[in-house]
Amino acid sequence: MGYFKDRNCYMKDYNLSFLDKIRNFNYLYLFLVSLVVFIGIGVLYSVGSSTSSPWQWASRQSMRFVLSLVILLLISLTNLRLWMKYAYWIYGMALLLLIGVEVLGRVHMGAQRWLNLGFFQLQPSEVMKIALVLALAKYFHGASLEQIRSVKFMIPPVLMMGIPVLLILKQPDLGTAMMLVFMSFGVFFLVGVQIWKFVVLALMGIGSFPIIWSLLHEYQKKRVLTFLNPESDPLGAGYHISQSKITLGSGGFWGKGFMQGTQTRLNFIPEKQTDFIFTVFAEEFGFLGSLILFGIYTLIIGYGFVISARCQNFFGKVLAAGLTINFALYLFINSGMVMGLMPVVGVPLPLMSYGGTAMITLFISFGLMECVDINREMVIGRLGSIDDE
Amino acid sequence: MSVWKYEKTHTIQKRLMALSGVFLCVVFVLLARLFFLQILQGEKFLLLAEKNRISLRLTPPERGRIYDRNGIVLAENKKTFQAVLVKEESPDFEKTLDLFARLVPLSDEEKERIIKEVKRKRAFMPVRVKDNLTPKEVVLIQLNAPDLQGIQIEEGLIRTYPQHEIETHTAGYVSLFLDSDTKDKDDPLLNLPGYRIGRSGVEKAKEEVLRGAPGSKKTEVNAAGRSVRLLEKNKSIPGQDLTLTVDNRLQKYALDLFEDNSGAAILMDVKTGELRTLVSAPSFDANLFLAPISTKDWNKLSSNKKNPMQNKALYGTYSPGSIFKLVVSLAGLENNIISANTTINCDGYTQLGEQRFHCWKRQGHGKLNLIQALEHSCDVYFYEVSQKIGAEKILEMAHKLGFGEVTGIDLENEKSGFVPSFEWKKKRFNDAWRMGDTLNLSIGQGFLTATPLQIVRAVAAIANGGYLVQPHVIEKKNYPQGLPLFNPKNLSVVRQGMFDVVNKEGATAYGSRFNINGMKMAGKTATTQVRRISAEERKKGLKDQKLIPWEHRDHALFAGFAPTNNPKYAVVVVVEHGIGGARSAAPIASKLLKKALELDIEDKEEK
Numbered sequence: 001m002g003y004f005k006d007r008n009c010y011m012k013d014y015n016l017s018f019l020d021k022i023r024n025f026n027y028l029y030l031f032l033v034s035l036v037v038f039i040g041i042g043v044l045y046s047v048g049s050s051t052s053s054p055w056q057w058a059s060r061q062s063m064r065f066v067l068s069l070v071i072l073l074l075i076s077l078t079n080l081r082l083w084m085k086y087a088y089w090i091y092g093m094a095l096l097l098l099i100g101v102e103v104l105g106r107v108h109m110g111a112q113r114w115l116n117l118g119f120f121q122l123q124p125s126e127v128m129k130i131a132l133v134l135a136l137a138k139y140f141h142g143a144s145l146e147q148i149r150s151v152k153f154m155i156p157p158v159l160m161m162g163i164p165v166l167l168i169l170k171q172p173d174l175g176t177a178m179m180l181v182f183m184s185f186g187v188f189f190l191v192g193v194q195i196w197k198f199v200v201l202a203l204m205g206i207g208s209f210p211i212i213w214s215l216l217h218e219y220q221k222k223r224v225l226t227f228l229n230p231e232s233d234p235l236g237a238g239y240h241i242s243q244s245k246i247t248l249g250s251g252g253f254w255g256k257g258f259m260q261g262t263q264t265r266l267n268f269i270p271e272k273q274t275d276f277i278f279t280v281f282a283e284e285f286g287f288l289g290s291l292i293l294f295g296i297y298t299l300i301i302g303y304g305f306v307i308s309a310r311c312q313n314f315f316g317k318v319l320a321a322g323l324t325i326n327f328a329l330y331l332f333i334n335s336g337m338v339m340g341l342m343p344v345v346g347v348p349l350p351l352m353s354y355g356g357t358a359m360i361t362l363f364i365s366f367g368l369m370e371c372v373d374i375n376r377e378m379v380i381g382r383l384g385s386i387d388d389e
Numbered sequence: 390m391s392v393w394k395y396e397k398t399h400t401i402q403k404r405l406m407a408l409s410g411v412f413l414c415v416v417f418v419l420l421a422r423l424f425f426l427q428i429l430q431g432e433k434f435l436l437l438a439e440k441n442r443i444s445l446r447l448t449p450p451e452r453g454r455i456y457d458r459n460g461i462v463l464a465e466n467k468k469t470f471q472a473v474l475v476k477e478e479s480p481d482f483e484k485t486l487d488l489f490a491r492l493v494p495l496s497d498e499e500k501e502r503i504i505k506e507v508k509r510k511r512a513f514m515p516v517r518v519k520d521n522l523t524p525k526e527v528v529l530i531q532l533n534a535p536d537l538q539g540i541q542i543e544e545g546l547i548r549t550y551p552q553h554e555i556e557t558h559t560a561g562y563v564s565l566f567l568d569s570d571t572k573d574k575d576d577p578l579l580n581l582p583g584y585r586i587g588r589s590g591v592e593k594a595k596e597e598v599l600r601g602a603p604g605s606k607k608t609e610v611n612a613a614g615r616s617v618r619l620l621e622k623n624k625s626i627p628g629q630d631l632t633l634t635v636d637n638r639l640q641k642y643a644l645d646l647f648e649d650n651s652g653a654a655i656l657m658d659v660k661t662g663e664l665r666t667l668v669s670a671p672s673f674d675a676n677l678f679l680a681p682i683s684t685k686d687w688n689k690l691s692s693n694k695k696n697p698m699q700n701k702a703l704y705g706t707y708s709p710g711s712i713f714k715l716v717v718s719l720a721g722l723e724n725n726i727i728s729a730n731t732t733i734n735c736d737g738y739t740q741l742g743e744q745r746f747h748c749w750k751r752q753g754h755g756k757l758n759l760i761q762a763l764e765h766s767c768d769v770y771f772y773e774v775s776q777k778i779g780a781e782k783i784l785e786m787a788h789k790l791g792f793g794e795v796t797g798i799d800l801e802n803e804k805s806g807f808v809p810s811f812e813w814k815k816k817r818f819n820d821a822w823r824m825g826d827t828l829n830l831s832i833g834q835g836f837l838t839a840t841p842l843q844i845v846r847a848v849a850a851i852a853n854g855g856y857l858v859q860p861h862v863i864e865k866k867n868y869p870q871g872l873p874l875f876n877p878k879n880l881s882v883v884r885q886g887m888f889d890v891v892n893k894e895g896a897t898a899y900g901s902r903f904n905i906n907g908m909k910m911a912g913k914t915a916t917t918q919v920r921r922i923s924a925e926e927r928k929k930g931l932k933d934q935k936l937i938p939w940e941h942r943d944h945a946l947f948a949g950f951a952p953t954n955n956p957k958y959a960v961v962v963v964v965e966h967g968i969g970g971a972r973s974a975a976p977i978a979s980k981l982l983k984k985a986l987e988l989d990i991e992d993k994e995e996k
Contacts, residue, residue, distance in 0.1 A: 145396040190408065192400040246441065249426040249434025262442045267612035287427040291420065298416050305409050309402060314394065317401055325408070332415050339422045 016375065021077055024374040026307070030072070032300050033351065033366055037065050037359075039293065040352030043281050046258060047273045050265035057273050057354045064356055068363035075367025080375040083368065084315045087131075087138035091160065094131035097124035098167045123357040125176045128164045130365050132180060133187070133322035135160050140191045141315040142382040148192045157188070172217055175345035179329045186325040187318060224343045240276075243268045244338045247279040255286030273354040275346060278338050301328045307373045313380040316372040323365040330362075443620065444610040447578050450601030451546060453628030455560045455591055457637040458665075458864065462551055463560040464592065464675075469547035470527045471520035471583065472540055476507050479539025486518070488536055492529045493519055499681070517582040521547050521680055548585060550675035555641050558700040559633060559667050559800075559862055561590020562675035564682075578603045588678065589700070591631060591863060594801045601628030632864040634663035642984050643668045646977045651695035652945075652964040653702035653841045656981055659849040659950060659959045661868045662858030664798075665985060669701040694940065695965075703803045706838040707963060710915030711766045711970070712948045713787075713833025715851060715883055718759060720786035721778045722879035729882045732758050735769035739828065746772050746828050749916075763886025764896045766914065768832050775831030780822060783830060784808055789874060790847040791857050792839050798860045806843055809836035833915060845961035848912075848948045850874070851883055852956035887911035888953050891979075897971045898947065901979035906990075910982050912949020912960070914970030919943060935968070942966035947974035951982045958985055 016024070045058040083090075101124050139157050140148065147153045161184040168177045189198065213221070247263035256262065261283035264272045272280050282290045304324030311317045330350035336342035348358050426434065455464040472489070479485045486503060489495070495503075499519070506516045518540065522530070527542060534540075548563050550556065563585040570586075573579055578600075579586060586600075587593035604625030608616040643654045647670035656666035671693070677686055690698060699705065709716075721727035737753035739746045748754065748768040754761075762770035775783060787793065793808030811822040814836075829835035842860055850857050856871030888911040891898045897914045920941050935942075945967030950959045960978045967973035 143397075145400060148397070186408065190401050190404045192397060192404070243441075245426060246434045246437045248423070249430050250438035251427055252431040252435060253428055262609075263438050266442055266609065266617065268438075268441050282423070282427065287423060290423050290427070294416060294420060294423075298413070301412060302409065305405050309405050314397060314401070317398075321401075321405060321408075328412055328415075332419070335419050339419065339426060341419075341422055 016378075018077070021374050024376075025076065026303075026370055026373045029300070029303050029307070029369065029373070030366070032296055032303065034065075034069075036293075036296055036300070036351040037061075039281070039296075040277070040349075041065070042258070043277055043284075043352065044273055044354055046261070046284060047264060047277070047280055049259050050267075061354055061359070064359045068359050071360065072363045072367040072370065075364060076370030076374060078371055080313075080316060080371050080378060081380060083134060083319070083371070084138050084141065084380060087134040091131040091135035094124060094128045095164060095167075097122065098128060098164055100124065101171065102167065123361075125164075125168050125171070125173055126357045126361040128168070129176070129180065129183070129326055130323070130361060130368070132161060132164065132184065133319055133326065133365075136184065136187050137315050137318035137322060140187070140318055141313075141380065143191075145192050149194060154188070154193065157184070160184075169215075172220065173346065174216075174220055175333060175347035178345065179326065179333065179347065182329050183322060183325050187322045190321050191318060223345070240270060240344050241340050243270075244276055244279050245340050247276075248282045248339060251283040251286045251290075253287045255282070255284050255289055258284055260284060275334065275344075275348055275353060276338055277353050278335055278349050281352070297331050301331075304328075304369060307369055307376070311372055311376045313375075313378055315380055316375065316378070320369055320372045323369055326365065327362070441612075442609055444608050444616065445577070446606040446608065447581060448604040448606060448625050449546075449578060449581055449584060450603050450625035451627040452548060452563075453599040453601065453630045455556075455599075456630065456632045457556075457635050457640075458633065458663075459636065459638075460632075461637045463556045463633065463637065464548060464550055466546040467549045469520055469545050470522040471543050471545055472518040472522060472530060473515035473543055473582075474503065474507060474518050475515050475539050475541060476510075477539075478541075482507055482539055485537055485539050488533070489518065489530075489540055492533060493522065493526045495519065496683075515541065515543070515582070520545070520583055545583070548679060552637060552641075553674045553676065554672040555637065555644055555668075556635070557590070557672045557675045558669040558702065559590050559635050559640070559664075560675070561587055561592035561594075562678050563592050564588050564678035585679070589802075590800060591633065594799055595631060595863065599628040599631065602626040633862050634658075634665065634864055635667060635862060636665050636985075636988065638988060639666045639981065639985055640668055643977070643981050644670055644672060646980055647671070647964070650964050650967060650973070651701070652962065652967065652974075653700075653705060654962045654977060654981060655702050655841055655845045655960065656985055657845050657849055657858070657860060657959050659853040659956050660858065662846075662849070662860045663864075664860055664862050665958065666981060667702050667862060669699065669705075671695050671697045673697045700800075700802065701963065701965070702841045703798065703800060704840070705963065705965075706804050706806050706840055707944055707946065708835070708837065708917040709833040709839045709844055710917035710944075710946055711768075711833055712844060712848075712913045712915040712946055713837065714763060714766065714771050714831070715887070715913055716786050716790055716792075716847065717771050717775055717778065717783055717831050718763065718883050718886065719790075719851070719875065719879060720783045721759075721774050722882060723786065723875060724778065724782050726778050726782075727759060727774050729759050729885075731774065732756055733762070733767075733770045733773045735767050737769070739769050739772040741772075741824055741828065744825060746825075759882065760886045760889060763883070763913065764889035764893055766890070766897050771831040772828045775827050776824065780811075780827040780830060783827070784810065787837065790850060792837070792843050792847065796842050796846055796860050798842060799863050803842065804840050806839040807837060834917065841961045841963050844946070844948050845959050848950060848961065849959035851880055851887075852911075852950035852959055855880055884911060884953070887913055887949065890914065891949065891975075892953075898949075898975040898979075900971065901947075901975040903979055903983045905983065905986055907954075908952035908986055909954075910949055910951040910979055911953045912947055912975065912978065914975055915944075915946035915948075916968070916970045917944045917946065919966065939966050942968050945970045945972065945974040947971075947978040949975075949978055949982070951986060957989075958982055 041058050041061050044061050045054060048054040048057050136157055143153065161180060165177045165180050243263065247269055250263060261280055263269055263283055264280045269276050269279055281293065301324055304320060304327065308317050308320035308324065311320060327350055330347060333342060333345065333347040334349040337344050337347065348355055350362055451466055454462060457463055474482060476482050483504065486500060490500065503516060503518055510516060530537060530540065530542060550562065566579045566584045566586050578584065587596040592599065602625060605623045606619065607621040609618050609620055611617055639656060643666045651670055653669045654666055655664060657664050673690055734756050735748055735754035737748050737751050754765055754767045757765065757767055757770050787808045792806055795803045795805045814820060814822050826835060830837060846857060846860055854877060855873035855875035858871065859869065890896050891902045891910050891912055893899065898912060903910060945964040947970050948961045950956045960982050962974040962978040964973040
């Protein structure tokens with residue numbers, strides 16, 4: 001009977017040996033990811049070389065890379081089933097951390113985003129990016145298409161997204177909130193929610209724009225307005241956008257050369273080592289370099305979807321797709337922002353921007369991606385065990 | 390595979406493909422944007438990036454000096470110390486400024502300006518607090534340096550006029566470039582703190598020549614505007630030095646001759662048009678405007694009814710009065726309407742219809758020929774001959790002698806005076822030109838006005854053999870020799886008349902004659918009414934001019950030349966409200982000419 005055949009099949013998967021895992025490990029994917037990190041460290045050195053301590057950012061970023069690599073390897077070797085089992089717990093903890101930020105979080109640059117753990121500043125919104133994907137993946141894993149298509153069934157996942165989004169908006173961190181919403185909608189789309197529902201939602205969103213506008217902070221409104229017309233205030237709030245465009249544009253086709261970017265070296269770009277690092281790269285390596293960089297990023301995203309597509313279990317599929325969407329959103333929002341296509345919302349360029357939490361959370365998600373890929377032939381029952389169908 | 394899985398898996402595979410497609414499109418849009426920014430607009434942004442990066446600082450050029458014909462300095466630059474304030478080096482710049490003001494007096498207006506400027510400029514940019522510091526002030530500031538953090542003393546150059554008031558209307562003066570200046574408003578050199586531009590005289594007329602070209606310092610600056618490194622340095626090119634034709638000794642002498650009077654004196658080389666003297670009295674110290682002029686000084690200057698700021702030699706227009714009789718004579722002679730022997734009997738007036746035109750001598754001159762008429766300045770003689778000559782020919786002669794248009798002197802603000810015409814009168818008064826107008830014209834009263842400069846040029850033409858020279862104050866190598874415009878015979882008749890005016894006993898300017906080694910002066914006096922004399926006043930008899938208010942008294946003019954046998958200089962003197970040409974203008978002209986001739990002899994002996 002089919003039942004037993006199936007059972008034998010995933011019984012075999014379940015016992016992947018360490019060697020099997022090493023063999024299944026996706027080295028090309030890790031290579032692509034590491035390549036971007038190396039490019040990023042190079043750019044950080046270039047940025048640092050215009051200051052008195054050239055290594056100040058590059059060396060710390062390298063150390064984080066090593067630490068992140070270890071985390072990636074450890075996670076990739078875990079059992080995927082465990083992640084499904086504890087998905088809701090992880091989500092719950094992330095939610096608690098977010099609330100913790102509200103209570104204990106310290107004010108940093110006008111926004112409450114960090115939780116000081118003494119040796120390390122934890123950014124719960126970053127953790128939430130992964131936790132939400134895990135929770136959604138688990139939620140949709142056991143569902144049937146019929147269920148997914150019912151409005152009632154969609155209430156819990158919408159709440160799962162909505163509660164952290166509201167908390168993060170309150171911090172306020174428009175960029176992360178936007179990413180969580182887009183990522184969740186991406187997942188909803190992938191698991192089969194009807195397209196007309198998105199259309200209705202979009203129309204409702206446009207309708208409620210005035211309400212959202214009134215809820216935005218003054219500086220957020222200003223950012224949006226100056227985004228729409230940066231030339232109106234080139235030395236004030238539009239400064240970021242104008243200078244960012246000048247920096248990118250002046251790179252031309254070939255770029256000004258490594259460590260030759262005048263705009264960044266002379267400090268015309270604020271936060272050049274973090275959110276605006278792409279401008280540094282584009283100024284020094286030109287359109288050609290940017291084309292190559294985007295090529296690598298596109299390969300990483302494409303590979304992410306391949307990992308999702310070839311995974312045999314639904315949890316892994318959704319997890320891999322969700323994390324990939326997350327990664328892509330980082331890239332799109334950041335580059336759209338520095339190119340003047342989007343308001344400045346404070347989203348870093350994945351793998352390149354200087355910053356601890358972003359790097360570590362990204363590598364946790366790449367670890368999970370590897371874990372999904374290693375266990376791509378694993379079959380997971382409706383409730384997570386072998387025989388719960 | 391179970392059903393719950395199959396359908397779902399089918400959907401997700403399809404939708405993964407769709408999402409990949411969407412993401413590819415996003416990547417494409419981003420690359421298109423990058424292409425637009427980096428390739429299509431790359432040049433533009435590169436330019437903007439360079440503009441960000443490079444700061445051009447100008448170093449002002451040294452302004453050209455101005456000398457008189459003998460090399461005496463009229464305008465030069467002296468080293469000066471100026472105090473500047475650098476905000477970022479002062480813990481509290483307003484307090485520093487208060488302390489500074491206790492050592493070196495600062496007006497409230499200045500303080501306000503400094504505070505405004507400091508707030509507007511970047512923290513490391515120096516702002517001028519006070520320039521032209523005295524050595525004492527410099528020492529005082531240095532001694533108190535610990536309390537004056539942020540105050541620095543810079544060395545620079547400032548214009549100075551060692552001749553003070555003597556050359557104000559020739560060399561001119563400079564003053565600070567102001568926000569209200571519209572010409573070259575955006576020239577970065579002019580906008581340097583403390584930059585001064587020419588406001589009058591040669592300083593203004595030859596601003597471009599004197600200015601020179603600024604040097605520049607190209608530096609790379611960071612976003613805060615601070616210099617990071619020097620890229621390029623160009624030296625400034627100093628302005629050209631200028632030598633004037635005026636003789637400072639004569640200038641000083643002429644100005645002194647005016648005492649308290651207001652007026653103008655010009656002494657011109659009749660052959661070249663070089664001005665040896667060009668003064669306008671009263672004058673004022675050219676150094677007054679170097680620092681922003683104080684309100685008190687300004688009020689004193691601008692409310693003075695003798696108008697020291699106006700260059701009356703170029704800008705004042707006067708009725709030429711009896712001097713114009715020279716023009717009428719020449720018009721009659723050149724057109725063969727009168728001759729030296731044309732005789733008229735003066736009864737003290739000419740009757741024209743109902744109107745009676747009086748001679749200045751009520752009892753009349755009796756019989757006179759042309760030369761005698763000039764000698765005694767008989768009005769009736771010219772009333773009579775002008776009727777024969779006709780206004781048309783007189784006006785034509787006036788134009789020929791350069792009246793009614795600017796002389797083209799190398800100074801600014803020259804006025805053109807005015808020569809009327811029949812059409813003008815028709816248009817202005819809706820009335821035809823009448824014989825009465827001709828009579829008024831014949832004695833230089835009425836509509837016609839001229840500047841002293843035009844008068845001296847016309848006299849020079851009579852003296853030099855009949856050509857108009859180009860008056861100028863800046864030394865030139867070549868003088869275009871004009872073509873003689875008149876019959877030499879006719880000119881000598883007029884010159885004879887002018888000679889008699891000064892040298893014949895009983896003639897109008899006999900008191901001003903001189904004789905140095907046989908060199909004598911010729912000329913013509915004029916006394917012109919400032920106010921029309923009413924019939925009532927005439928009936929009462931002319932009041933003693935000294936009893937009427939100063940501004941109603943007649944102008945006194947004298948124009949002449951010397952030496953009479955071989956004319957070298959032409960002179961004109963205007964004494965505003967000086968009552969009589971012979972009384973106040975002729976003596977000044979005479980002394981000035983005499984002095985010029987004496988100086989020439991002295992200079993020759995020295996050589």
